[in-house]
Amino acid sequence: MSAFAIVNLILFTALLSLLYQLTKLDSGLSRRVLVGLVAGSIFGFYLQAVYGYGDVVTQQTLEWTNVIANSYVNLLRMIIMPLVLITMIAAVLRVEEIKSLGKIGGSVVGILVGTTMIAALIGIMMALLFGLNAGDLAAGAQEIARAESLEARLDSYAGLGSPQGMPALLVSFVSSNIFRDLTDARDTSIIAVVIFGLLFGIAALLVCEEDKTHGARIRSFVDTTQAVVMKLVKLVINLTPYGVLALMTKVIANSDGTAIITLISFVIASYIAIAIMFGVHALLIGLLGANIKTYFQKVWPVLTFAFVTRSSAATIPLTIRAQIEELKVPAPIANISASFGATIGQNGCAGIYPAMLAVMVAPTMGVAVDLSFITSLIVIIAIGSFGIAGVGGGATAAALVVLPAMGFPVTVAALLISIEPLIDMARTALNVNGAITTGMITSRFLGDTVADHSTDVAAQPVQEN
Numbered sequence: 001m002s003a004f005a006i007v008n009l010i011l012f013t014a015l016l017s018l019l020y021q022l023t024k025l026d027s028g029l030s031r032r033v034l035v036g037l038v039a040g041s042i043f044g045f046y047l048q049a050v051y052g053y054g055d056v057v058t059q060q061t062l063e064w065t066n067v068i069a070n071s072y073v074n075l076l077r078m079i080i081m082p083l084v085l086i087t088m089i090a091a092v093l094r095v096e097e098i099k100s101l102g103k104i105g106g107s108v109v110g111i112l113v114g115t116t117m118i119a120a121l122i123g124i125m126m127a128l129l130f131g132l133n134a135g136d137l138a139a140g141a142q143e144i145a146r147a148e149s150l151e152a153r154l155d156s157y158a159g160l161g162s163p164q165g166m167p168a169l170l171v172s173f174v175s176s177n178i179f180r181d182l183t184d185a186r187d188t189s190i191i192a193v194v195i196f197g198l199l200f201g202i203a204a205l206l207v208c209e210e211d212k213t214h215g216a217r218i219r220s221f222v223d224t225t226q227a228v229v230m231k232l233v234k235l236v237i238n239l240t241p242y243g244v245l246a247l248m249t250k251v252i253a254n255s256d257g258t259a260i261i262t263l264i265s266f267v268i269a270s271y272i273a274i275a276i277m278f279g280v281h282a283l284l285i286g287l288l289g290a291n292i293k294t295y296f297q298k299v300w301p302v303l304t305f306a307f308v309t310r311s312s313a314a315t316i317p318l319t320i321r322a323q324i325e326e327l328k329v330p331a332p333i334a335n336i337s338a339s340f341g342a343t344i345g346q347n348g349c350a351g352i353y354p355a356m357l358a359v360m361v362a363p364t365m366g367v368a369v370d371l372s373f374i375t376s377l378i379v380i381i382a383i384g385s386f387g388i389a390g391v392g393g394g395a396t397a398a399a400l401v402v403l404p405a406m407g408f409p410v411t412v413a414a415l416l417i418s419i420e421p422l423i424d425m426a427r428t429a430l431n432v433n434g435a436i437t438t439g440m441i442t443s444r445f446l447g448d449t450v451a452d453h454s455t456d457v458a459a460q461p462v463q464e465n
Contacts, residue, residue: 005060008047012065012249015039019241029240033301036241037248037308044252058253065246072243075236076314081182082229083317084190084339085197090226091332092201093208093219101198101332103446108337111438112345113382115284119277119351119430120381124374126273126352127359130265134360190313194339233317240305240318247308251425266356270423273352274430281437288444298326299436306432307425312342312349315432323436329443337442341435343386348427348434349395350385354402361408380405395424 018039022032051057092101175181175192182193204222208215282292296303302318309315316338323334345351358377362369384401403409 001060002057004051004057005064008057008061009064011046012043012061015043015245016068016242019245022241023238029238030297030300032241033244033304036243036245037304040245040248040308041252043245044249047249047253053254062250062253065249067246068242069246069250072236072239072246073309073311073314075239076317077184079229079232079236080190080313080316081184081193083233083320084193084335085182085200086222086226086229087320087331087335088194088197088339089201089204090222091335092198093205093222100446101202104333104336104442105340107442107446108333108340108438109344111441112337112341112434113385114345115277115280115434115438116345116347116351116385117378117382118280119273119347119434120355120378121374122273122276122280123352123355124359124369124377126269126276127356128369130269132266132269132356132360134357134364184313188343190316190339191343194336233321237301237318237321240301244304244308251308267423270352270356271426273356274348274426277347277352277430278433281433284437285440288440290440295327298322299433302436303429303433307429310424310428312346312428312431312435315428316342319432319435323439327436327440329439333439333442333446337435337439341431341438345382345385346398346427346431346434348430349424350398351381352430353395353423353427354381354384354398357399358402358406358408361403361406365408377402377406395427 019032019036022035027035047058047061172186172188173191173195175189175196178193178196180186181189181196184190186192204218208218282296285295286292299322302315302322305318306312306315319338319341320334323329323338324331329337355377359369362373367373380402381398384398384405
């Protein structure tokens with residue numbers, strides 16, 4: 001390791017120490033996350049300005065800062081499945097009527113898909129407003145190679161964006177091996193675990209009704225296990241400022257400035273579309289009678305983590321916690337909206353992005369962007385939004401579903417991969433905010449039918465350290 005890299009790591013350690021000192025001063029989690037975000041950005045820009053993108057010193061530095069970044073992400077991924085499973089079982093045991101679960105699931109899916117259709121319309125409007133055209137993008141050798149690679153991936157998504165592909169997708173939601181799905185082995189593993197948790201919880205609830213002795217033991221076991229899992233979640237979440245610091249350093253230092261400048265119009269159009277969709281979420285929240293400013297203050301740490309990790313799935317623990325503890329959404333609704341929101345109806349990745357790409361490609365294929373085209377595109381996006389994995393690259397997967405379903409080539413997705421990380425950060429934050437907004441809307445309309453006891457372990461406030 002070079003001496004310059006060692007100096008960089010000393011500076012990074014000093015930033016970690018600063019965050020630790022803020023913890024000792026009882027600074028709130030939101031403030032520490034903000035400090036971590038700013039400090040990581042500054043340190044990332046420092047690496048870019050002094051050493052440059054791809055320089056050996058930058059890479060040597062990132063090898064060690066990524067130990068913290070990747071470890072934190074792995075910790076969150078580690079607790080996703082246990083959290084989803086136990087909280088789903090606990091949620092069922094607290095629902096007074098089984099039929100409430102069907103209402104919750106139907107409402108959540110309906111709102112997620114509905115907002116994704118709105119997001120798609122916004123994406124279409126922005127692509128038209130900026131006059132984006134795939135024909136203006138120069139396809140070099142590297143981009144052509146990427147296109148060929150994406151074409152090879154199409155077999156995995158064949159038919160997914162069409163009604164004919166829906167039966168296979170629905171079957172994939174039901175686990176054939178729950179232990180395999182607990183390892184997150186499939187794109188639909190999270191939904192499969194949610195469904196298994198629902199069924200297990202229903203069986204447990206029926207046993208509780210049949211045998212009071214078994215019922216007491218089951219409830220005691222579930223409550224104790226949930227208390228342990230929630231404590232683990234709290235421990236991991238308290239590490240968020242350090243994770244954000246390291247992740248933001250990685251994001252900024254690895255950004256290809258040249259690629260961003262080349263495709264700046266698409267970047268600007270994408271961020272404006274995302275900002276408008278955030279405004280739609282804010283409008284929906286305002287119509288519920290909630291204070292919009294207070295809402296965003298409470299979900300800020302969650303959106304920040306989603307922004308820097310580009311993973312809706314990894315953000316699930318934070319999404320559930322924010323809904324239950326900060327926004328007072330009943331646990332059953334919070335769990336279902338967070339889990340479903342990571343794989344169904346992602347407003348940014350499955351809504352805005354494929355819509356913009358389709359509009360960009362249409363002129364090159366001689367297709368007019370008229371009302372018929374827009375209607376069919378929105379319908380296909382709504383269907384294709386099911387089962388898109390909530391991880392980095394999910395937007396590209398959505399494009400592989402929508403573009404072929406429209407009869408378009410996927411080459412444009414390859415041309416934009418170089419700037420994907422930059423836009424994907426904001427898209428992921430929008431996906432997560434859509435899931436939280438869905439939870440709040442569902443809570444408002446179905447809250448009276450869902451048991452939400454103030455003494456529940458999941459509903460107890462977690463004090464920030």
